[in-house]
Amino acid sequence: MSARKEKMSGLQRRKIRVRKAVSGTSERPRLNVYRSNKHIYAQIIDDTHSKTLAAACTKTGDNAGNIKKTDAAKKVGVIIGKKAIENGITKVV
Numbered sequence: 001m002s003a004r005k006e007k008m009s010g011l012q013r014r015k016i017r018v019r020k021a022v023s024g025t026s027e028r029p030r031l032n033v034y035r036s037n038k039h040i041y042a043q044i045i046d047d048t049h050s051k052t053l054a055a056a057c058t059k060t061g062d063n064a065g066n067i068k069k070t071d072a073a074k075k076v077g078v079i080i081g082k083k084a085i086e087n088g089i090t091k092v093v
Helices: 004-019 069-086
Strands: 029-036 041-044 049-055
Touching: 029 069, 041 069, 049 069
Parallel strands: none
Antiparallel strands: 029 041, 041 049
């Protein structure tokens, strides 16, 4: 197996392992954060109804541009937090 396929296989195994243990409900939804090479994505997900309740990423709005990844991650965190509070979400898994 090539190194790339092996890495992707490992990521898939990790995703499955984590998802078996962590599940979001409507009272306490799941916070999912994904970091690609360029962008950071965050979602608050209700797994019982299979709905995304809030989402934020570095691609849109004020986050777009050439800023450091740590600063971009902080901005995404603030945005997802504000959206969560607007939707009445105070706790996440």
